[in-house]
Amino acid sequence: xxxxWQVFQxxxxxxxxxxxxxxxDRARSITIVIAFYAxxxxxxSDRATLLGFSKSQMLTYVxxxxxxxxxxxxxxxxxxxxxxxxxxxxxxLIRPISYIRxxxxxxxxxxxMHLVSSVLEVSFALLxxxxxxxxxxxxxxxxxxxxxxxxxxxxxxxxxxxxxxLAFWTAESMGPRFCFELFLEFAxxxxxxxxxxxxxxxxxxxxxxxxxxxxxxLNIFLERLDxxxxxxxFAIQIFWIGIFFYFTRAIWNKGLQAYCAEGG
Amino acid sequence: xxxxxxxxxxxxxxxxxxxxxGVKGVLRSFxxxxxxxxxxxxxxxxxxxxxxxxxxxxxxxxxKTTTLKLLSGLLYPTSGSLSILGFIPSNRERAFQKKFxxxxxxxxxxxxxxxxxETFKLNQKxxxxxxxxxxxxxxELIDLLDLKELVELPVKKLSLGERxxxxxxxxxxxxxxxxxxxxxxxxxxxxMQKKLRSFIQxxxxxxGATILLTSHNMSDxxxxxxxxxxxxxxxxxxxxxxxxxxxxxxxDKVVTLSTSTPLVKEQLEKMGKIxxxxxxxxxxxxxxxxxxSRLQALFSQGTLIDLSIEEMSIEEIIRRAxxxxxxxxxxxxxxxxxxxxxxxxxxxxxxxxxx
Numbered sequence: 002x003x004x005x006w007q008v009f010q011x012x013x014x015x016x017x018x019x020x021x022x023x024x025x026d027r028a029r030s031i032t033i034v035i036a037f038y039a040x041x042x043x044x045x046s047d048r049a050t051l052l053g054f055s056k057s058q059m060l061t062y063v064x065x066x067x068x069x070x071x072x073x074x075x076x077x078x079x080x081x082x083x084x085x086x087x088x089x090x091x092x093x094l095i096r097p098i099s100y101i102r103x104x105x106x107x108x109x110x111x112x113x114m115h116l117v118s119s120v121l122e123v124s125f126a127l128l129x130x131x132x133x134x135x136x137x138x139x140x141x142x143x144x145x146x147x148x149x150x151x152x153x154x155x156x157x158x159x160x161x162x163x164x165x166x167l168a169f170w171t172a173e174s175m176g177p178r179f180c181f182e183l184f185l186e187f188a189x190x191x192x193x194x195x196x197x198x199x200x201x202x203x204x205x206x207x208x209x210x211x212x213x214x215x216x217x218x219l220n221i222f223l224e225r226l227d228x229x230x231x232x233x234x235f236a237i238q239i240f241w242i243g244i245f246f247y248f249t250r251a252i253w254n255k256g257l258q259a260y261c262a263e264g265g
Numbered sequence: 266x267x268x269x270x271x272x273x274x275x276x277x278x279x280x281x282x283x284x285x286x287g288v289k290g291v292l293r294s295f296x297x298x299x300x301x302x303x304x305x306x307x308x309x310x311x312x313x314x315x316x317x318x319x320x321x322x323x324x325x326x327x328x329k330t331t332t333l334k335l336l337s338g339l340l341y342p343t344s345g346s347l348s349i350l351g352f353i354p355s356n357r358e359r360a361f362q363k364k365f366x367x368x369x370x371x372x373x374x375x376x377x378x379x380x381x382x383e384t385f386k387l388n389q390k391x392x393x394x395x396x397x398x399x400x401x402x403x404x405e406l407i408d409l410l411d412l413k414e415l416v417e418l419p420v421k422k423l424s425l426g427e428r429x430x431x432x433x434x435x436x437x438x439x440x441x442x443x444x445x446x447x448x449x450x451x452x453x454x455x456x457m458q459k460k461l462r463s464f465i466q467x468x469x470x471x472x473g474a475t476i477l478l479t480s481h482n483m484s485d486x487x488x489x490x491x492x493x494x495x496x497x498x499x500x501x502x503x504x505x506x507x508x509x510x511x512x513x514x515x516x517d518k519v520v521t522l523s524t525s526t527p528l529v530k531e532q533l534e535k536m537g538k539i540x541x542x543x544x545x546x547x548x549x550x551x552x553x554x555x556x557x558s559r560l561q562a563l564f565s566q567g568t569l570i571d572l573s574i575e576e577m578s579i580e581e582i583i584r585r586a587x588x589x590x591x592x593x594x595x596x597x598x599x600x601x602x603x604x605x606x607x608x609x610x611x612x613x614x615x616x617x618x619x620x
Contacts, residue, residue, distance in 0.1 A: 007390035011376060011383050018378045018419075092374040095337050097362040098391045258341075 004098055005106045012077070012110035027118050030067055034126060037063040052196040058223045061135035062194055064123045065219050070191060071119035072150065073157050073214055077107045078165045082175060085168035090260065101162070101253070108158065135223055142224055145231070149218040152238045157214055159245035160185075162253065169256030190216030210241035269443065269475050270313040270336065275345035277306040277331055277499075305331040307499040308345070313477065318469045320490030320507075321479040322583060328499040329479035330369075333445045336477070337367045349443060363392055366441035368432055370448030375420040381431040382416040385438055392439035399438070406434045410464055426457035433461070437468065444468075446478040450485055462488050483583060497587050514586040515577045517550040522563065523571040535559070545570075550577075 016023060041063065045056040054062065081104055084090045093100040127134055137143055164181050168174035186192060188211035195203050195216050206212055217234045220226050226234065280300045306328045313319055323329050334340045335347060338354030338361070347354065352361035375384045389399045407416055410430045415423060423431060429449065436444070449465070450458040466489055469476050480486060486493055486507065493510065495503040503510060517537065523546045533539055536559045537551035551559055556574060563569055577585075 004387075004390040004393070007387050011379065011387050014379055014383065015376060087372075089372060089374075091334075091337075091339050091369065092372065094339055094357065095362060095365075095367055096388070096391050097359040097393075260339075 005102055008098075008103050008106040009110050012107040013113065016110055016114045023114065023118075026115075027122065030070060030119065031122055034063060034067050034122070037066075038126075038130065038132070052194065053225070054194065054196070054223075055135075057133035057135045058225070059194075060132050061223060062219055064126060064132065064134070065222055066191060066215060067123055068116070068119045069150065069153075069215050069218060071115035072112055073153050074185075074191070075108070075111045075115040076157070076161055077104065077111050078161045078178070079175075080107070081162075081165050082168045082178060085165075085256075085260070086172050086174070094257075094260075104162075105158070112154075137222060137224055139224070142221065146218055146222040149213075149221050149235070149238065152235075152242060153214045153218055156210060156238060156242050156245065159242065159249045160210060163245060163249040166249070166252045166256045169259050185211055185214075188212065189214040190219070194219075208237060210237075210245070213238040213241060266314040268312045269315045270311070270347075270349050270477070272309050272311050272335075272347040273345055275306055275309040275332075275335060275347050276304070276343050277328075277335055277340060278343040279303045279305055279331075304499050306335065306342075309496075309499075309501055310345075311494065311501065311504065313475060315475055316469070316473045317492060318466070318476045318490050319478070320486035320493045321477060321496065322481065322483075322486055322493055323479070323496040324481060324587060327497045329496060330447055331499075332496070333367065333447050333477070333479060337365070337445055338362075363439060364441060365443035365445065366436040366439070367445040368436045368447065368449060370429075370446075370451040373420070373428065373432060375428070375431060375435060377421050378419055380417050381412075381420050381423075381435065384420075384435055385416070388435055388438040394439050402440065403434075403438065406437055409467070410434050411460070426453045426461075429453060429457070429461065430464075433464065440472060440474075442474055444474050444476045446476065448479055448481070450480065450482050458482070458484065465489060495583065495586055502586060510582055510586065511576060514589060515582045516552055517577070518553050518556055519548055519575045519577055520551050520556065520560070521548045521571075521573045521575070522546065522569060524563075524568040525570055526568045532562075536562075 038060065041051075041056075041059045044051055045059065049055065051059065084093075090100065093103060126132060137146075161181075164178055165174070167177055188206055188209055190212060195206050195212060198206060207216075213234070217238065221231065221234070280302050283299045283301050309332065321329050321332065331340065335342055336349060336354060338357050341355045350361065350364055352358055354361065374388075375381050376387075385403055388394075389396075389403075394402075407413060410433065412427075412430055412434060415427050416431065416434075420428060420431065433449070446465070450461055453461065462485060465476065465478070468474060478485065478489070491506060493503070493505070493507050494501060495510070503513065519540065520536070525545070527544055528542060528547050530539070530542065533542065533547055533549055537549045537555075540548040540550055542548075560572075563572075
């Protein structure tokens with residue numbers, strides 16, 4: 002599997018080449034952290050708990066969000082959309098390499114870069130702002146959290162590739178992808194914990210695949226789930242992974258058939 | 266001779282959506298997409314032997330690229346069959362993919378922001394070329410293509426010609442037995458075109474690889490290919506040696522003459538078809554077998570100052586081939602080769618088609 006290792010390396014080089022846009026992207030996430038830090042600190046100034054969160058839990062949610070976003074929400078599917086639309090995909094199809102695995106390696110390089118940067122940012126924030134960080138009491142919690150995060154990564158991969166496959170049929174796949182991202186951020190709990198929603202809406206959102214991506218793993222880390230909720234969360238995650246596994250595969254097979262190497 | 270590329274009655278039909286112009290058209294196609302089907306390749310039967318360097322000529326939209334895409338396995342044929350080295354391309358077997366390569370003139374497989382050498386290395390791993398072989402071979406290619414320090418620069422800094430050379434190098438990392446080149450000289454200046462051609466030729470001679478190149482640049486084919494296929498509107502019009510095309514589609518030679526006295530149109534018309542006439546000079550197309558006998562009359566008048574007898578330019582010949590084909594659609598493409606009319610009795614079909 003040396004070829005995929007090489008893809009990872011060359012992708013990493015490419016990432017380093019676009020330092021400016023990478024730094025911009027990180028600046029965006031740091032801004033989000035600072036904004037939410039200020040917001041929640043203000044709200045917690047006269048109370049000990051809010052929406053069932055303690056102050057340290059809420060601030061850890063914000064910081065954890067930064068790391069999980071870097072790990073889960075970073076991908077190169079925009080690149081993929083371009084490759085399909087411009088017909089560059091042809092070059093991958095005629096070489097002895099699997100395009101999906103190639104994309105995965107490219108995503109991994111992106112994730113690595115973002116993760117390293119995000120961990121540095123969070124450590125920095127912890128030191129400077131003296132944020133009370135919530136440390137899980139049980140080591141098992143960390144293991145469970147890592148497992149849920151791994152599932153979340155897989156689910157996100159399958160979801161974005163299903164949306165990306167739209168590019169096989171329309172040259173305007175960027176639009177749907179943008180809408181997807183907007184809804185995704187909100188529904189995954191990237192802005193606020195889903196607890197801010199009315200109870201019925203929250204329950205509904207928890208059943209959607211999005212909450213499995215960020216909200217669920219972070220709740221594990223913050224030890225806010227009872228065993229029943231934990232099992233339910235994993236069941237929802239696995240259910241959606243199963244659904245998207247078949248759906249994404251089917252839509253890709255269909256897409257590749259429809260692919261006519263545009264232009265020329 | 267071993268055929269390495271074989272197609273039988275290969276056809277490919279596309280469906281393309283039609284968009285009406287204007288906002289109204291966009292809205293209309295948003296709700297109701299209309300499709301038109303295009304027959305990009307029609308009943309193509311060809312056979313290419315190992316080591317051949319074949320030129321695939323045709324105007325834009327003739328079906329050249331579609332044929333290459335079918336051969337590379339990017340497209341499924343609508344009907345008919347094809348095989349390369351015994352493989353069916355659209356199965357996209359790894360063993361097949363390691364044996365061929367394709368360069369698409371307008372597209373790049375190089376990583377735009379990185380030095381070309383990085384993509385070479387990537388291809389080495391993708392095609393699983395052993396380090397020891399790769400190191401020697403890549404340096405040889407770089408040397409042959411005169412790339413040297415260019416491979417250390419980000420690809421986007423290269424000129425079109427330099428990029429095309431890097432592109433070729435990248436496509437040859439795994440020493441493919443079959444090389445498909447789609448418009449390799451498109452947009453390049455004459456010197457670069459020449460360099461690329463001589464490289465392609467030496468690669469063919471050195472490795473014995475089978476090369477199929479498409480072009481609408483006649484010089485590519487003239488210099489490189491002994492065998493030429495002409496395709497238009499998806500149909501094969503001609504398949505054979507380049508010299509044969511001349512006999513096929515250009516039964517006339519062009520006689521250009523200058524005289525000391527003004528030329529008489531009626532007299533010239535007896536010689537052949539007048540292409541241009543301007544006082545004391547004229548160009549006439551004369552059937553090749555009759556050139557000498559008809560010129561005799563001129564000599565005897567003794568007013569001749571200058572005379573040249575030339576073959577038509579290949580470009581012109583090909584252009585005629587296409588024009589002739591469109592006016593002779595009912596004739597099967599395959600049979601045309603044997604249909605060579607003797608110049609004397611040949612009806613001058615191209616006459617009204619000349620500008």
